[in-house]
Amino acid sequence: MAFSSNxxxxxxxxxxxxxxxxxxxxxxxxxxxxxxxxxxxxxxDLPQRSLNPPPTTVDPPEPIRLRIDSAGQVFWNDSPTPVSxxxxxxxxxxxxxxxxxxxxxxxxxxxxxxxVLAKVLASAKNAQMVKIGFVKN
Numbered sequence: 001m002a003f004s005s006n007x008x009x010x011x012x013x014x015x016x017x018x019x020x021x022x023x024x025x026x027x028x029x030x031x032x033x034x035x036x037x038x039x040x041x042x043x044x045d046l047p048q049r050s051l052n053p054p055p056t057t058v059d060p061p062e063p064i065r066l067r068i069d070s071a072g073q074v075f076w077n078d079s080p081t082p083v084s085x086x087x088x089x090x091x092x093x094x095x096x097x098x099x100x101x102x103x104x105x106x107x108x109x110x111x112x113x114x115x116v117l118a119k120v121l122a123s124a125k126n127a128q129m130v131k132i133g134f135v136k137n
Contacts (some may be wrong), residue, residue: 070111090127
């Protein structure tokens, strides 16, 4: 609060807006200088319309049902399979058609050991399988 030098008058109640105007002008100048630097073109490679017809769709192969029971036994399409043979079987499935792989549907019992599931997933990764899903029955 500022006091007037005049004894007869009360305190000055007006707001001094000059510092506010100075700050606003400085901010305006800063924004005017930095705005052109913020707008620069971005190169985007958009897909072009091709003259070739779209590729024919191929029906996906039958999924592979892989079940792990509570004892840790692995079943490949309902036939018992050792864990050590899974990678070779998965690689054979992938090599049939690399672009149209079957889906590996894994059904794990809640009581099964996690280590068996980890070995199955490692085998699938090493065999380059890309379509893996979990089934809950």
